[in-house]
Amino acid sequence: VLDRRDGPGIGALTASPEQTFLALVGDWREARPSGALLCGMVGSRNGWVEAPYAPCPADAAAITRRIVHVEADGLPVAIVPGLSCVNPLGGPDVMRGEETQILGAMALHPELKQGRQLLALPGTHTKWVVVEDGLITCFLTAPVGEVFALLRDRSTLASAATGEDHSSPTGFALGLARLAEQGAARLPHLLFETRARQLVDGMARDDALGFLSGLLIGADVAAAADWHGPLDKLTLIGAPALTGLYGAAIAHTGGQSLDVDGDSAVLAGLTALSGQKNSDVHVLA
């Protein structure tokens, strides 16, 4: 990696995707790249150009066939499609960006291409992914990070916002324990405890945020175990802080997980999709 730039997410653009792209990395063209490869929301309906979802089951070849090509001031730009599937609960589901991380995790850890694997990519929209012999066969989305952020920032459950958003490990462990003890079906009846513990027991805000996080992540993990069976060989892909929380929740159910760094996975995935390892293709996640 010669250089790295971070730009705004799709919800924070102040110019068109093409203008944003050129403003962010236009100067990279001095190195005469043969093109750029992009993944994620840039290919959504509200992105640069829509790259229609590739249906599961899908592998790198199926995804590559659906790459959409545009130009940015003369530079070829290739946009990776997302995936769609019927999820393990029989409902429709979609992803954008995570398909590239999954391919990257398999490139970094070839043993993930062997047999049936369960992967989880925790985040705003946590993805639970089933891979069979290297094929992404289906996946399921739980909007855990998004619900947590809404409850943290805008609900009465943790209303005494201080601007500092730490979730304490003590609160997190208590949330996991309450969820496990009562069962995941009672999640809606445990959420308000976050507020009541502050009002009645004087629970500190850091502990309340940790408690809320423990309830939500605990419920996500319990729901996954409910349809998948024991989580005894799970691969977690994401930022270490987040995979750490999921790893703790999975260990709490008696499961085991292996971590893959999310940044490394997206880079490895784009490299795999470019099919040109060590070439001069420039990539932008």
Next chain:
Amino acid sequence: VLDRRDGPGIGALTASPEQTFLALVGDWREARPSGALLCGMVGSRNGWVEAPYAPCPADAAAITRRIVHVEADGLPVAIVPGLSCVNPLGGPDVMRGEETQILGAMALHPELKQGRQLLALPGTHTKWVVVEDGLITCFLTAPVGEVFALLRDRSTLASAATGEDHSSPTGFALGLARLAEQGAARLPHLLFETRARQLVDGMARDDALGFLSGLLIGADVAAAADWHGPLDKLTLIGAPALTGLYGAAIAHTGGQSLDVDGDSAVLAGLTALSGQKNSDVHVLA
């Protein structure tokens, strides 16, 4: 009822509670009332004056003993306390305002004072309440309305806001059915379906909002049945539109419910607490 005025909730006050009260109903003093009786968030820590929670079990007499008295420009003002308890899941819980509606429902329907009764007061914070021989013994809060409003207005699950927030009955029935079919423990894994159905299947926004509402109310009802047992003799207190949705969810589980109008209940509760039926005490919910 000689007159009725609606004022701002505690989150929307632009003056002190006393000033707001006098601006709203100060002219009622021309009728020479002996005092005013108030319930709800006016007695919270951020209200007019804190009326500390009465612990459960509690009846009208126990609540009356904890009424807090202040004055508004010479007029005696009595503020009804809320209730606290250890809820059916062993956690702390609190309510403010609903205790008055519960007493009102028992005044309107004296058969609710006989034996063990389960009541539900759907709303921003739905309360599930156990009453035994007229004593409020414990209750549990589920922030269903608050979570629904956050997901409706601020999440990516139903993002194409049009300013009109109708939840279709078709969508609601589908949400209830999906939740029942998959089980309440899978709620976190069903929520994202609201978005995926719009993206992939072209589900309309009204249907998506109904679907979300069906999932959340279905999960609340399932969780209540999980700790309480069959909901075969439940009393619903609230606005008819909301008790109707809960009634449908309860019927979907094979249960039965009786509706009590929430407005009538709060008035009957304040009347019961004033102990002065047909007197000139003025009440403000």
